[in-house]
Structures are given as C-alpha cells and as structure tokens.
Amino acid sequence: MRDLTTLAPDDLRSLKSQLEQEYAAFKAKGLSLNMARGKPSSEQLDLSMPLLDVLNSSSDLTTEDGIDCRNYGVSDGIPEAKRLMAAMLDDDPENVIVMGSSSLNVMYDAMARCLDFGTLGSKPWAQYDSIKWLCPSPGYDRHFGICQAFGIEMIPVTMTEDGPDMDEVERMVSLDDRVKGIWCVPKYSNPGGVTYSKEVVERLASMDTAANDFRIFWDNAYCVHHLFDEEENQDQLFDIAEACAQAGNPDRYFKFASTSKVTFPGAGISGFAASPENVAEAKKLMNPQIIGHDKINQLRHVRFLKDAQGIRDHMAKHAAILRPKFQTVADKLQDGLGDAGIASWNSPRGGYFVSFNAFPGTAKRVVSLAREAGVTMTGAGATWPYQEDPQDANIRIAPTLPPLDELSQALDVFVCCVKLAAVERLLEQ
Amino acid sequence: MRDLTTLAPDDLRSLKSQLEQEYAAFKAKGLSLNMARGKPSSEQLDLSMPLLDVLNSSSDLTTEDGIDCRNYGVSDGIPEAKRLMAAMLDDDPENVIVMGSSSLNVMYDAMARCLDFGTLGSKPWAQYDSIKWLCPSPGYDRHFGICQAFGIEMIPVTMTEDGPDMDEVERMVSLDDRVKGIWCVPKYSNPGGVTYSKEVVERLASMDTAANDFRIFWDNAYCVHHLFDEEENQDQLFDIAEACAQAGNPDRYFKFASTSKVTFPGAGISGFAASPENVAEAKKLMNPQIIGHDKINQLRHVRFLKDAQGIRDHMAKHAAILRPKFQTVADKLQDGLGDAGIASWNSPRGGYFVSFNAFPGTAKRVVSLAREAGVTMTGAGATWPYQEDPQDANIRIAPTLPPLDELSQALDVFVCCVKLAAVERLLEQ
Numbered sequence: 001m002r003d004l005t006t007l008a009p010d011d012l013r014s015l016k017s018q019l020e021q022e023y024a025a026f027k028a029k030g031l032s033l034n035m036a037r038g039k040p041s042s043e044q045l046d047l048s049m050p051l052l053d054v055l056n057s058s059s060d061l062t063t064e065d066g067i068d069c070r071n072y073g074v075s076d077g078i079p080e081a082k083r084l085m086a087a088m089l090d091d092d093p094e095n096v097i098v099m100g101s102s103s104l105n106v107m108y109d110a111m112a113r114c115l116d117f118g119t120l121g122s123k124p125w126a127q128y129d130s131i132k133w134l135c136p137s138p139g140y141d142r143h144f145g146i147c148q149a150f151g152i153e154m155i156p157v158t159m160t161e162d163g164p165d166m167d168e169v170e171r172m173v174s175l176d177d178r179v180k181g182i183w184c185v186p187k188y189s190n191p192g193g194v195t196y197s198k199e200v201v202e203r204l205a206s207m208d209t210a211a212n213d214f215r216i217f218w219d220n221a222y223c224v225h226h227l228f229d230e231e232e233n234q235d236q237l238f239d240i241a242e243a244c245a246q247a248g249n250p251d252r253y254f255k256f257a258s259t260s261k262v263t264f265p266g267a268g269i270s271g272f273a274a275s276p277e278n279v280a281e282a283k284k285l286m287n288p289q290i291i292g293h294d295k296i297n298q299l300r301h302v303r304f305l306k307d308a309q310g311i312r313d314h315m316a317k318h319a320a321i322l323r324p325k326f327q328t329v330a331d332k333l334q335d336g337l338g339d340a341g342i343a344s345w346n347s348p349r350g351g352y353f354v355s356f357n358a359f360p361g362t363a364k365r366v367v368s369l370a371r372e373a374g375v376t377m378t379g380a381g382a383t384w385p386y387q388e389d390p391q392d393a394n395i396r397i398a399p400t401l402p403p404l405d406e407l408s409q410a411l412d413v414f415v416c417c418v419k420l421a422a423v424e425r426l427l428e429q
Numbered sequence: 430m431r432d433l434t435t436l437a438p439d440d441l442r443s444l445k446s447q448l449e450q451e452y453a454a455f456k457a458k459g460l461s462l463n464m465a466r467g468k469p470s471s472e473q474l475d476l477s478m479p480l481l482d483v484l485n486s487s488s489d490l491t492t493e494d495g496i497d498c499r500n501y502g503v504s505d506g507i508p509e510a511k512r513l514m515a516a517m518l519d520d521d522p523e524n525v526i527v528m529g530s531s532s533l534n535v536m537y538d539a540m541a542r543c544l545d546f547g548t549l550g551s552k553p554w555a556q557y558d559s560i561k562w563l564c565p566s567p568g569y570d571r572h573f574g575i576c577q578a579f580g581i582e583m584i585p586v587t588m589t590e591d592g593p594d595m596d597e598v599e600r601m602v603s604l605d606d607r608v609k610g611i612w613c614v615p616k617y618s619n620p621g622g623v624t625y626s627k628e629v630v631e632r633l634a635s636m637d638t639a640a641n642d643f644r645i646f647w648d649n650a651y652c653v654h655h656l657f658d659e660e661e662n663q664d665q666l667f668d669i670a671e672a673c674a675q676a677g678n679p680d681r682y683f684k685f686a687s688t689s690k691v692t693f694p695g696a697g698i699s700g701f702a703a704s705p706e707n708v709a710e711a712k713k714l715m716n717p718q719i720i721g722h723d724k725i726n727q728l729r730h731v732r733f734l735k736d737a738q739g740i741r742d743h744m745a746k747h748a749a750i751l752r753p754k755f756q757t758v759a760d761k762l763q764d765g766l767g768d769a770g771i772a773s774w775n776s777p778r779g780g781y782f783v784s785f786n787a788f789p790g791t792a793k794r795v796v797s798l799a800r801e802a803g804v805t806m807t808g809a810g811a812t813w814p815y816q817e818d819p820q821d822a823n824i825r826i827a828p829t830l831p832p833l834d835e836l837s838q839a840l841d842v843f844v845c846c847v848k849l850a851a852v853e854r855l856l857e858q
Binding site: 037042048051057102105115149150 | 723
C-alpha cells in the first residue's frame with residue numbers, strides 16, 4: 001500500500017473507483033456486524049456463571065462480623081466486600097464504600113452531591129451561575145453525558161501518550177475557581193488505552209487549583225483489565241491517593257471502580273474510595289438516600305472472586321479471550337492501512353477499546369459508510385464533549401463483543417470505508 | 430385496671446411507687462430487647478432462601494424477549510419483571526420502570542430529578558427560594574429525611590382513620606404554588622396502619638393545586654403485606670392512577686413499591702409507576718445516570734415469585750409468622766392499658782407497625798424509661814417532621830423483628846413504662 005496522501009489525482013480517482021467496487025461488494029453481503037459497544041462477549045460472560053452457584057438456599061449469609069446479609073443495614077458495605085473492592089481501588093478498606101451494580105450511578109451521584117451540597121464545607125456547585133469541567137478527549141461519552149445533564153460546561157483537554165496534557169490542565173485550573181474537576185480514566189483509558197504516567201498523576205495531585213474544592217473523578221474502570229498476564233506487559237498506575245496525600249491535597253480525588261467487566265455488567269458491585277473526610281461526608285449525605293446496597297450480591301462476589309489473586313486469575317481468563325480480538329484489530333489495521341498515511345491508532349495493553357484516528361474530516365463519513373454496509377460503529381464524535389470532534393477524526397473501535405470471525409469481517413469493511421472516505425476527501429482538496 | 434386520669438393524688442402516688450418497684454424489677458433483669466425497627470425476622474427471611482436456588486450456573490439467563498441478563502442494557506427493566514412489579518404497583522407493565530434494590534433510593538432520586546430539572550416542563554424546584562411538602566403525621570421518618578436533606582419545608586398534616594385530613598390538605602395545596610407534593614403510604618401506613626379511603630384517594634386526585642407540577646409520592650410499601658388471608662379481612666386501596674386519570678390530573682402521582690419485605694430487604698427489586706409522560710421523562714433523565722439496573726436479580730425474583738398469585742402465596746407465609754406477633758401486641762396493650770384511659774393504639778390488618786399514642790407529653794419519657802430497662806423503641810418524635818411531635822405522644826411499635834417471647838417481654842416492660850410516665854405526668858398536673 002502506497003501513502004495515499006502522495007498520490008496524483010488520476011491515481012486517486014482510479015483507487016476511488018476500485019474502493020467503490022470493493023465497498024459495493026461488502027454492501028451486497030447484507031452484513032449485520034457490531035463494533036460499537038464496550039460489552040463483554042458471551043464467552044466472557046460464561047466465565048462468571050459459577051458466581052451463581054456460590055450462594056444457594058443452604059448458604060450461611062452471615063458476614064465475618066456477624067451481619068445477616070438478608071436484612072436491612074450496613075450503609076457502606078460488608079467488611080469482606082470492602083476488602084475486595086479496596087484491592088481493585090488500590091486503597092485501604094476503611095476508605096472504601098461498596099456501592100450498587102452501576103459505577104456510572106455512583107459517579108452521577110457523587111457529582112449530584114457536590115452540586116447540591118458542595119463538598120467539605122464548600123459552596124454547593126449548583127449555586128454558581130455555571131461551573132466547568134475538564135474533559136481529556138477523546139474520552140468516555142457517558143462521563144460527558146453526566147456533565148451535559150447537569151449543564152456543566154465541558155472543556156476538552158488534549159490526551160497525550162502519558163495522559164492529559166498537563167500544561168493545558170494546569171493553565172485551566174489555575175485561572176478560574178469555577179473549574180471544579182476533571183474526568184480521568186487513568187488506566188487503559190477509554191478509548192485511547194492510555195495509562196497515566198507517574199508524572200501526570202503527581203502533577204494532577206499537586207497542581208495549584210483556583211477552586212479549593214476541585215475534584216479529580218478517577219474512574220479506574222479498567223484497573224484489572226490487562227490483556228497480558230506477564231507483569232512486564234501490564235501497565236502500572238501510580239496511586240492518586242498517595243500522590244494527593246504527598247502533595248498536601250488529600251481530599252482532591254474520588255476513586256471509582258466496579259466488577260462490571262469482571263463478572264456481569266450491570267449486575268456486579270461497585271466501589272467508591274476517597275480520603276477519610278470525603279468518605280465520612282459521602283456516608284452522611286447518602287444516609288437519607290439509601291439504607292444499604294445489596295449485601296447478598298456483595299457476599300456472592302466475595303465468595304466467587306475471593307481476593308486480589310482471585311481477581312487476577314479470573315481476569316487472565318478474560319484476557320485469553322480478548323487477546324486474539326485485539327490482535328486481529330492490530331493485524332487488520334496494519335495490513336490495510338499500515339503504510340497508507342491516512343490513519344493512526346493505538347495498541348493498548350488492556351481495557352476495552354482501540355482509539356482510531358481516521359483522515360481528518362472523515363470520521364463521520366467512515367461511520368456512515370460502515371453503517372450502510374452493515375457495520376455499526378460508535379458514533380463519530382461520541383468520544384468528545386458535545387459530540388464535537390474538532391478534527392472529525394476519532395472513532396472508537398470496540399472489539400470485545402463480536403465473535404472473532406465477525407470482528408474480522410467487520411474490520412475488512414471498516415478498512416475499506418476508511419480508505420474510501422480518505423480518497424474522497426483528498427480528491428476534494 | 431381503673432382509669433388513671435380519675436385517680437386521686439394519693440392513689441396516684443401509691444400506684445407510682447408500685448410501678449417503680451415493677452420497673453426496677455424489669456431493670457434488674459438486664460434485658461436487651463428491640464422493638465424499634467421495621468425489619469423482618471430471621472424466620473421470615475428463611476421463607477425466601479429458595480430465591481437463591483432459582484438461578485445457578487446451568488440457568489438460561491435470557492429474558493422472554495431474548496435479552497441476555499448478564500450483559501449491559503435495558504434501562505427500564507426486563508419485560509417479565511415489569512409485569513411482576515406492575516402487579517405490586519397495581520398498574521400496567523408499560524407504565525412501570527423496574528429499579529434497583531432500594532425504593533428509598535428511587536424516591537430520593539425522583540425528588541432530586543424534580544429539584545434539578547422540574548417535571549414535564551415546570552421550573553426546577555431547586556430554583557425556588559424554598560418549596561414545601563405535606564407530611565401526613567405520624568409518618569415514615571425516612572420520607573421526612575429526604576425532605577430535610579434537600580431543605581424542603583415540611584408541613585405536618587393530621588392523619589385520620591381514612592388517611593390524611595383532606596380539608597387540611599386541600600387548604601394547603603390551594604394557597605401556595607410552592608407546596609409541591611405530599612408523602613403518602615396509602616396502604617397499612619407507617620406507622621398508623623391506615624389504608625386511605627376511596628374518598629381520600631379521589632380528593633387527592635381531584636383537588637385544585639396552586640402548583641401545576643404538584644406530585645403525590647405514593648409509597649405503596651405495604652401493598653401486599655396483609656396480616657390475614659381472607660379477602661374480607663384485607664384492606665383494599667383505590668388506585669391513585671385511575672383516580673388521577675378520572676379527575677383529569679393524570680400526571681399528578683409517582684407510585685413506588687419494592688420486594689424489600691417480600692424477599693430480602695436491601696437485596697430485592699423495586700418499581701416506579703407513573704403516567705406515560707412521567708415515565709418517559711424519568712427514563713430520559715435517568716439515561717445519563719445509569720445504563721440499567723441488575724437484570725439478573727430481576728430475573729431471579731420473577732422466577733421465584735412468578736406472578737400476583739405467587740406473591741399472594743408467599744405473603745401468606747409471612748402473615749402466618751406476623752399474626753401472632755401483632756396479636757401479642759394487641760393482647761398485651763389491651764391487658765395492660767385497656768381501661769387505663771391514658772393511651773390509644775391501632776389494630777392494623779397489615780403493614781409492619783402499631784402506632785401507639787401515650788399520655789400526651791410522655792412519649793419521650795416512655796422511650797427513655799424503656800431504653801434504661803433494656804428495651805429499644807423507635808425514638809419518640811421520629812414519626813413527625815423534624816422529630817417534633819407537638820403532643821409528645823406518638824411511639825411506633827415494630828413487632829416484626831424480635832422472636833415472640835422477646836416481644837412479649839418487651840411489651841410488659843413497655844406497658845409498665847407507659848403507665849409510670851403517665852402517673853408521673855398526672856402528679857405534676
């Protein structure tokens with residue numbers, strides 16, 4: 001494959017008609033394939049079926065401190081589940097609140113508490129005319145959706161290979177006390193697969209913020225979601241809690257994690273970790289909202305996953321299923337686009353996505369072409385605040401859900417669409 | 430037992446010393462008994478242990494419309510769970526959203542949505558300097574806690590044997606568009622055991638409200654919680670949805686219910702029902718908050734409880750355990766206080782509580798005396814907004830949790846405390 005950007009117009013036109021034929025052939029197949037959603041495959045879900053056996057009608061549903069999980073009570077989680085979630089959250093059990101089956105809900109509620117009540121004595125954020133939020137982009141569309149729901153102004157921040165561009169971040173937070181926080185998926189980020197460097201974590205923890213109630217929403221969604229078993233092939237993340245404590249800003253972060261892509265999405269348990277002051281405040285403010293989350297499901301998860309080693313062993317089984325899928329994405333993109341000079345993508349060592357940058361100005365066209373040929377992708381722009389990708393380039397590839405053969409077919413279609421859209425664009429220029 | 434209010438001072442003094450001796454004897458026993466909490470007993474929880482067997486690793490976790498309950502999706506509940514909750518909510522499945530394990534959380538969130546976003550186009554309630562809420566009292570302390578958390582001014586409304594005093598309610602709602610709603614536990618109310626009459630339901634539905642976004646928060650927590658199996662001994666509640674529709678105010682109500690006291694408190698499923706417009710708005714506003722509630726637990730509950738008849742059969746087993754406890758309360762109170770002229774109480778046909786009115790001005794003293802003698806009661810005043818019972822009379826008796834013999838002992842202590850506090854008071858007058 002030659003670099004398409006160096007082709008003469010005649011060569012581009014001939015390539016275009018060739019790609020159009022190829023595209024028509026794909027379209028004629030009447031495919032129905034999906035690379036849109038960050039959902040585990042059936043094969044992955046099967047790994048957790050024994051979760052349904054660990055508790056039955058003969059089980060003792062008493063916690064290690066003697067609480068009957070079948071009745072009301074325990075607002076912050078049973079001790080053994082706190083320990084389990086602490087392992088995921090890289091924190092101490094006493095700093096953890098075990099929550100329900102949706103970490104998105106936990107993040108929404110954490111934001112709502114700050115809006116309604118402020119945090120640690122600060123003015124409720126809803127009492128400002130408007131507040132602003134830093135959104136490293138490309139990022140997770142549902143994070144942006146929470147900001148949008150509450151009318152919080154989103155400011156995109158460039159993502160680098162080490163995390164958000166900290167020069168930008170430091171400038172933004174220093175200027176305006178209405179800049180109240182930042183979304184972070186610090187490990188195997190969605191969609192870039194980036195793990196924040198220690199320097200980025202430390203700069204986030206130590207930067208001077210105009211707002212004294214600035215909060216880092218640290219969504220460690222992929223904390224245990226390595227693609228490789230060998231430690232040297234796994235990303236390591238420096239603990240934000242430790243960094244914040246060292247920097248003298250111990251209350252700056254809220255950590256979130258869940259078992260959604262460990263056991264069953266939407267039917268797992270989640271966790272919140274923060275400084276002792278933040279945890280105490282969250283418990284106090286949650287008291288009128290809920291008596292306690294599902295302790296039986298907490299116990300079920302503890303008895304199934306057991307501990308950090310149990311989680312590692314279980315995630316290695318997921319990784320074995322996911323590795324060939326990510327390898328297929330890498331191979332197909334390299335084969336089809338490696339030397340074409342029109343696209344770039346990442347090769348993550350974990351997480352659920354490949355972030356793909358099409359030829360600028362063509363992402364919407366690529367997704368539309370793919371859809372017409374029966375391949376559903378995440379909407380172009382979804383990875384940016386307000387769905388506005390300034391380059392119209394970024395597309396999130398989600399390879400986990402489809403079986404390997406479908407994924408392979410979908411990528412063939414996708415590569416064709418990427419090239420066709422680029423050639424169309426080059427001919428317009 | 431003579432009517433204590435007619436005793437001469439000398440007789441009162443001699444009775445007082447007799448009661449003090451009796452009280453001292455109870456105290457010497459070093460009891461530790463609890464009639465405070467509306468929790469089911471272990472024996473009741475045992476009834477639902479088979480819930481843990483209906484799903485195991487061999488189960489098909491596919492819904493009737495082909496959704497895999499193990500993966501993300503389905504924001505409003507699986508069809509079979511909508512049908513089950515519709516049976517509890519006395520509504521159509523299409524008007525139901527199946528929620529998570531806490532109906533308190535569902536009510537808190539419904540309130541938060543109205544505060545943040547208004548409802549059906551109205552001004553967000555948080556944008557008023559203050560809003561007000563009608564609180565039939567005695568009522569449920571956690572309802573009042575939600576108002577208090579959000580700084581909503583609570584207005585107590587007298588409870589009658591047919592529900593809230595509708596003359597009061599109609600006057601309040603007609604005066605001020607900041608009166609935005611009312612808490613209702615319409616069947617076997619907490620704590621009074623009152624089921625609203627058809628007339629009350631219809632007046633609630635049809636009354637003229639100054640606020641066009643007035644909402645009835647209809648917490649049907651005890652909808653299937655009869656104490657007796659024969660239909661003629663069960664209270665019947667007229668459907669608020671039907672009443673509101675007939676009155677031309679179809680959007681006025683939000684219904685809530687849960688399986689918390691059907692299967693396992695805090696580990697069940699809950700439901701929200703409202704008009705199609707309200708349901709559509711709730712779904713839209715919940716979309717940024719959560720992808721979907723725990724579908725596996727929904728499926729588990731459907732396979733265990735099956736349908737309306739399954740719920741009835743299961744609740745009959747609860748009733749068989751609860752009847753002797755409520756009978757013990759009735760007997761002990763009648764024996765100890767029946768002719769004393771200092772107290773009154775109800776004899777509910779369902780629900781979880783007996784509402785007890787001590788001699789005015791003595792409820793706090795009674796609870797304190799009981800506590801010192803090792804019997805924990807719900808705090809006096811808890812059944813009133815701001816914990817302020819104007820009569821200092823109401824005490825909530827929760828007979829479900831303790832075993833029968835402990836309950837019986839606790840009631841002996843309680844009766845003694847009620848009499849002692851009344852005699853003390855009468856001697857002061």
